[in-house]
Amino acid sequence: MSEIERESMDYDVVIVGGGPAGLSAAIRLKQVNPELSVVLLEKGSEIGAHILSGAVLDTSGLDRLIPDWKDRGAPVTTEVTQDNFYILGPHGQVRVPNWPMPPLMNNHGKYIVSMGNVCRWLAEQAEALEVEIFPGMACSQLVYEGDRVVGVVAGEMGLNADGSPGPAYEPGMELRGKYVLIAEGVRGSLAKELIGKYDLSAGHEPQKFGLGMKEIWEIDPAKARPGTVTHTMGWPLGKNAGGGSFIYHLEGNQVLVGFVVHLNYANPYLYPYMEFQRFKHHPLVADLLEGGKRVAYGARAISEGGWQSIPKLTVPGAALLGCSAGLVNVPRIKGNHNAMLSGIAAAEAAAKAIAAGREGDELTDYEADLRSGPIARDLKPVRNVKPLWSKLGLWSSLVLGGFDMWVANLTGWNPLGTWKHGKTDAQATGKAADFQPIDYPRPDGKLSFDRLTNVAFSFTNHEESQPCHLKLKDPAVPIAVNLPLYAEPATRYCPAGVYEVLEGEGGPRFQINFQNCVHCKTCDIKDPSQNINWTTPQGGDGPNYPNM
Template sequence: MEFDVVIVGGGPAGLATACKLMQLAGEKGEELNVVVVEKGSEIGAHILSGNVFDPRGLSELFPDWQERGAPLSAAVTGDDIHYLTSATGGQKVPGFLVPAPMRNHGNYIVSLGRVCQWLGEQAEALGVNVFPGFAASEVLYDDAGRVRGIATSDMGIGKDGKRKSSWQAGYELLGKYTVFAEGCRGNLGEQLVEKFDLRRDSDPQHYGIGLKEIWEIDPALHEQGKVVHTLGWPLDNHTEGGGFLYHAAGNKVFLGMIIALNYRNPHLSPFHEFQRWKQHPRIRQYLEGGKRVAYGARAVNKGGLQSLPKLSFPGGVLTGCDAGFLNGAKIKGAHTAIKSGILAAESVWQSLLRNAGGQKDLQDYESAVRSSWIYEELHRARNFSPALHKFGTFFGSAFVWLDQNIFRGRLPFTLHNREPDHASLQEASNAKKIDYPKPDGVISFDRLSSVFLSSTNHEEDQPSHLRLKDPDVPINYNLPHYDEPAQRYCPAGVYEVVEEEGKPRFQINAQNCVHCKTCDIKDPTQNIVWTVPEGGGGPNYPGM
């Protein structure tokens, strides 16, 4: 199937690219054939974010978004930040000590999944072909090595690798240009970074794992628009991360925790840290008498400006979190994703106008990003994550306040973190073991009951999409050195070490996978490779 532009990923960046392209074509009275291919069963099914939403990018794409009915109804009414010192203690941070980028006046508490569904409706109304349920599994190249599109995975392949009666061949979606907007740690984006050496002049990308739940709470405890952030307990001073609790519309709260994946203790379990955090009185007070209705997890970029790869390559570009535009100081990336999609669309459109064959590389996209407010934001926030990594939570936070509130991000130096996240683990024998309390089934829960709330589903009779380069590494190397950390860093219980005839065996429960990509990032030997399952597989998030 041939198109003018192929867009991989139905998140904010991909949909913004599609909408802007059709707007530009409509202004000139031109016809344009654009497709968005999305691996989730529907637009929004795989979208997970906090989310306090900065409408800046959306206002550029659709200045009349309010009249169009965009699902932004809970305006932020106030910010609270707490420094937690113990399981019961803590201190509210005075307003003058809050870093300027974390003040949320003018923003909205939203379900980013709902926003993407709305963007998908706008895209279809503009004439975009939207294909949900198709997983882009392969980048296609022409004889000169230029990207010419993607192929979707075959459907109906059994675990034995043979075709079932339901077999259906994948599609080749070919375009003059291909825009990659897969989200954080996109598997095709990573292949492109490696093939074209796009990160040769940048730091490694750094990541966090974000865990999130939605609760319906007692209306008497609900304060629509209130934003709560925490740092400190239960994480130690050398483990970067923090919690959030957002009072959304409809007596719902969105709460969760982000933990940087450069943590050093292999005994740490992000899922259990999150469950423990909910028991703190300053969080539990909102959840008493409430009901948990959704759960999910997703990796997030946190490398910032220093980790941006080269953005263009022959035949296409990287946008949104596929490139890594999240602003760590703001804890926001949707607005920069939308803006990057707008800039990508403008670059593609100008190239199509100048050259109908679409053979020109899109290097002007790179310069457009560098001259935009995306770059200005990321430049001001460039020392945020490296400072927390270098100085720890307490002194790092003090540095961030000085950097952001006094110098406005203009200090005359740039900090770096050149150690990849997977290389950060200590040997298990040198690390402190962590005794996590059993879940009470009221405030804290286990992983399997949590995965159930994510509505995750994979066709069981299919090859595992979680592949090991060397099947002996988990037991022969990771287990003795790191107590096989996949048992703990996975938030969905995918990886287990089980006893079989008196010997340990590494078990992969691929059907539990919520597509967070943590294993692909954190495995200390980089032995686990995350690939796409059959299209439509994975979580089906209800408004995350």
Template sequence: LAKKIIGDFDLANEPQKYGLGIKEIWEIPADRHQPGKVDHYLGFPLDNATAGGGFVYHAEDNKLYVGLVTYLDYADPTLSPFGEFQRFKQHPSVAPLLEGATRISYGARALTAGGWQSIPNLAFPGGGLIGCSAGFMNAPRLKAIHNAILSGIGAADAVTDAINAGRQHDLIADYAEHIFRTGIAKELQGVANAKPLWSRFGTVLGSLAIGADLWISTIFGRSPLKLTKHGKPDFAKLKPIASVTPRTYPKPDGKLTFDRASSVFLANLAHDEDQPVHLRLADPAIPIRANLPRFGEPAPLYCPAGVYEVAEEGGESVFRIHAANCVHCKTCDIKDPAQNITWVPPEGGSGPNYSGM
């Protein structure tokens, strides 16, 4: 809905940037569990040119939350965020925690990570954007819920003032002002250089530059750097497949690493098999005619749920959509290089029924 509103009312500024978060919940032996412990990982197993990082959270009842965020501005069309997540679990400080443990849940979701530069114009006639639809996530500090709440408070204040003034059906011109003065603007402006620095210099040098920039902003209240541009949107960052060395991912062992089918099963999906496909192709021919020769058709790789497949029928390549597998992460809507796929809400609100996520 937000994508359509932003497009219809021409609200966009800089392109939004996204990350794909993939997460599992495990139940681990009590002797390995340290309630409240939080571990964050920078980079691994991604290469220097691919932004992202992992996390391991020790929750209650011997639960372990394990996940990896891969930023979707990666360039290699043969990269699989799902495959990279399987590699992440093989890290020497993660794998021992999961040995002999039980995987009980799986999920995935795209995250807005563009920050201050990517916030669209927030108000439109009859409404306004809030929360992650507006892109209020503080990606460098890994938090967003507080800004979603603050934006709701600011929106309520703006609407209340408009109603008290006897207004209706018009544009609330000071809507953004109400939201930004909740503290959202100050917070996101303070980390505005982080994503551009990471994209420009890679994980190693970019992280050093981000750290220095955040310290300067904290100490002096602002940074001398003003990196206002993200450049190309995520879908435009892919290189032709002929220009990369194809990546390969080992067969899962079923103990630590898994395939998409068994993972999607743990998302507790509920889709009617005969419901209308909620993943719409503007041109059904593009995946095979354009994406396959140029990019190797990356949809089966960037999708973490096994929704897309390139198969052979009668000696010809065909593009299949297994919509019942969808976990509604929206990665395809974001990363498809032709912008040919649009995710729409499925019939009856069906989808994953996450447990404890």
């Protein structure tokens, strides 16, 4: 396809991704210099369509970006009033008191939000500053000149299933910039390309991930407690995997119910989606949801590597922002504030460089800010929590991790140093022969649901005549390697039922139902053979989350 001629447009800064990092960068660029030309490209059908987050928002990023956000009507109104933490068993729970936890774990003064709606509001602020925002524009390629990133290809549409141009083919455009800011979110395809091409992870720990699944429920008004935050650990995962849940009470009798499974689990028979469905039958949760109805569902990978897994962030002409860089604080279950702070820092570095007459070089000021400023102060004290959990299990990590965080909180020094993660999540997957299959109860259709029924509540849509965006490096691997060695875990780790092994006369075959894909990226992360490459489908396709 390299011979295709495309029109091009030039900007000062091109931003890929309409999440909190990209939107914050766009706004800050215009605040620093209203004359800068800034374009933001979003693959979702609208800003917010692909945003999925818990979310309890630490407003530190928003405070810095738009200090008068309350007066401007930001959809940030449900302040946390109660903060609960439980360890679950199969039939009951033990509440962990708040007093032994370091102050950084306190959610009081934070806000329960729909991050999708926050991003929609941020987009309005950006457009008021004359940022050009183009939703439905998937960025499928980076454009290079020599060693430098000079832009992206966006808006290519109308390809046939075999990749050839169809009758309604549109080649898309090259959008070129003095700097390109990559804010695609977790495991974005362009960020993955840059990390590989420039070896940005050299000298850093591998990135670690979790799979976050979320439902929005409308519950009995008598049970609604706006401002209440509940987190749990323990059952149903037990020793099978790390992870936990969140239950956040919004206004309007809505409850955000989420479940996170760390993707470094060993048992290939683990079925994260069914663990989530089973969790809702715990008495603590079932009593809350009884008589209510689920109104939305979605799933998203979460970067969990923390401080030691942040790669080098700059290459000539481009920089990684937000979850493309991996800035989530795992014990706090928060990353939106750091995403916004990274967008602000990258924007200030780019604006300064352009004012000095530079372009296409590395934004070293951005990297320096991230590694010494508020993001570093947020992530460094908690850097051992995730590796401790992975290596020692839940209880030991609670004790040791709590001790390490407390000392770091009081002194700025981590007594446990910096623990390493070791294996990637793909490498952590064990052989099927070493484990027993897990028997999961059937969903009851009231509290728990099968995958395909729930995917309908993500409002996902893909044009079916386009090429499959889930690329197999070797089509033979799923049946020849993954099935005999790992019982083909793609049929279970995918929270949208994209992958199936079908039996036929000629033996088993691997089927990809890409139309179901909710763009969570779990397959790209967890496939033990690293044979699946997630790429962008045409713009506007995928989930259409209303207010995740």
